[in-house]
Amino acid sequence: MSELTEKSILCRITDGLDLYFPPFLIVSGVVCNVLVVLVMRSAYFRSLSTSFYMMANAVVDTFSLISLLTVDWLNVNYPSTIYRGPDSHYMCKFFHFFGWVSSDVGVLLTMAMTLERGLAITFPLQSSSWCTTKRAKRVTVLVFIFASIKDVNFLFTSDTYALYESDRLCYVYLDSANLEIFWKFVWPWIHNVFLIVSFVAIIISNIIIIRHIKMSDKIRKAQHQLSASSATDCVTKAARLRQGSRKRQVATMLLVDSFTVIVCTLPFSIFTTIDSNVVILDGSSVERDWKRFISSMSFYLLYVNRCVNFYLYSWSGTRFREALLVVIGCKKNEQKTPRVATISYAKVNSVHTCYSIAE
Numbered sequence: 001m002s003e004l005t006e007k008s009i010l011c012r013i014t015d016g017l018d019l020y021f022p023p024f025l026i027v028s029g030v031v032c033n034v035l036v037v038l039v040m041r042s043a044y045f046r047s048l049s050t051s052f053y054m055m056a057n058a059v060v061d062t063f064s065l066i067s068l069l070t071v072d073w074l075n076v077n078y079p080s081t082i083y084r085g086p087d088s089h090y091m092c093k094f095f096h097f098f099g100w101v102s103s104d105v106g107v108l109l110t111m112a113m114t115l116e117r118g119l120a121i122t123f124p125l126q127s128s129s130w131c132t133t134k135r136a137k138r139v140t141v142l143v144f145i146f147a148s149i150k151d152v153n154f155l156f157t158s159d160t161y162a163l164y165e166s167d168r169l170c171y172v173y174l175d176s177a178n179l180e181i182f183w184k185f186v187w188p189w190i191h192n193v194f195l196i197v198s199f200v201a202i203i204i205s206n207i208i209i210i211r212h213i214k215m216s217d218k219i220r221k222a223q224h225q226l227s228a229s230s231a232t233d234c235v236t237k238a239a240r241l242r243q244g245s246r247k248r249q250v251a252t253m254l255l256v257d258s259f260t261v262i263v264c265t266l267p268f269s270i271f272t273t274i275d276s277n278v279v280i281l282d283g284s285s286v287e288r289d290w291k292r293f294i295s296s297m298s299f300y301l302l303y304v305n306r307c308v309n310f311y312l313y314s315w316s317g318t319r320f321r322e323a324l325l326v327v328i329g330c331k332k333n334e335q336k337t338p339r340v341a342t343i344s345y346a347k348v349n350s351v352h353t354c355y356s357i358a359e
Helices: 002-038 049-075 087-123 123-130 135-149 179-228 234-275 285-304 311-317 318-327 336-347
Strands: 158-160 171-173
Touching: 002 049, 002 318, 049 087, 049 285, 049 311, 087 123, 087 135, 087 158, 087 171, 087 179, 087 234, 135 179, 135 336, 179 234, 179 336, 234 285, 234 311, 285 318, 311 318
Parallel strands: none
Antiparallel strands: 158 171
């Protein structure tokens, strides 16, 4: 009796998640990502390399929410609405391939942003040539190429479940011993090593930035004491006063963004690795229900990560909030262009262009 009650509770929770959570993610995620793109295209942000990474990430997240999550929601709740004809396997090849590529691209773009700032702090003299939109565009293209090569196997091993055969629409078929070995042993290692390397690079870059902020705060206090007793250029003095709060905002944004990417991406990777090696066929109903619940939770966490960047940027960046008010028409456009701001701040810190996003 207790087993049936537990099963009923798990099924109801999972059914509720599958029915109500995806539409909320789709609507809120698309609206928020469109706002991010509009802000990144505003006068202040359009020439900053960081804003291009954020805009590219928002565009990918928008297409992912519209195409992938919408179809998955229809399949789980209204499976008869999905085409399952002779050529439906092409649909699954695209869904699997684009789904994995978009997830990997999000991780790689976050790593690219964090590495860029870490390198700019370590090598400040080269920051002006590194932090450019032209270089950001090239890096973004390379990111897409790398992710496409990594996930190209899904273009050859994806097919469609028959109606009511599974809660999910697509699966990876293993019609040979080599494919089975690749999916169970080789692919999990490829993907997990990719995530580990990416997360380590993000963490190390954040540590470098935090250490630099602590050191620069001490220097800033000493400079402020000296400037208080001597005549100082007003632009330089104002920039020094703003330097500490700006960098703290950047550190906060990076830490929260990086932590969110890791928390939302890692569970699905762990579940996929375990599920590819452990298949529950004759397990109890409770075990199957728990598996379905964990699968849904880890799957939706991937899409939560594609919806929260807007809130992270709004919370951690005053400049982003000001540009957002201008975009939605609640404030007149009184912002300076990034070129003017960069020239003024360059007298104090040559890595300003890597930090401007969080002013």
